[in-house]
């Protein structure tokens with residue numbers, strides 16, 4: 001599939017699953033979006049580029065440090081508004097067209113509650129998109145990834161079922177994994193994440209399961 005939209009993501013090896021998802025939504029200028037668990041704001045900034053100056057992106061994270069990082073990274077995008085808030089008590093100043101999360105539900109205790117909150121944040125015609133990994137399906141030279149400190153490292157494998165439990169209507173769902181061997185962005189990402197240099201070994205990063213849903 002040829003992506004219609006190029007996203008100016010900073011070295012983000014997971015930009016392809018993001019682009020696939022956003023292109024399926026036909027997101028356009030003027031949309032109001034929320035990036036929940038925004039972290040440093042890579043996705044928020046990508047969204048800001050698409051929705052333009054007339055759109056809005058609420059970058060929500062429970063860590064106040066993230067708010068500073070987003071504010072710095074999004075200095076050129078006045079449509080990005082950083083909010084410090086727990087996803088479990090999500091409350092935005094207005095209903096949005098898209099509530100998005102990536103690598104968030106793997107860290108929360110009650111992912112169904114968070115999905116329900118995302119659903120209540122969107123307009124009747126709005127979209128909920130979640131992208132979460134199956135960590136142990138990633139491989140470095142056929143050795144499985146692990147993330148022992150994370151609440152739900154394989155939550156991607158459960159994601160469609162969780163979305164159903166949150167009483168949302170699944171419109172589309174699939175998995176995508178960046179992969180490579182030798183020097184390049186995949187090896188650099190792995191090194192920054194784990195400190196491991198894979199050398200010439202094969203690397204398949206944990207696949208991201210994407211679910212696109214709408215309120216019922």
Ligand SMILES: C[S@@+](CC[C@H](N)C(=O)[O-])C[C@H]1O[C@@H](n2cnc3c(N)ncnc32)[C@H](O)[C@@H]1O
Nearest residue numbers: 037038039061062063066085086087102103107
């Ligand atoms: C792994 S980062 C993902 C950042 C970003 N979504 C991305 O894909 O690059 C997870 C982020 O979720 C935030 N987070 C974790 N639990 C949260 C919660 N209950 N409510 C809001 N944010 C949360 C963390 O502070 C962190 O910034």
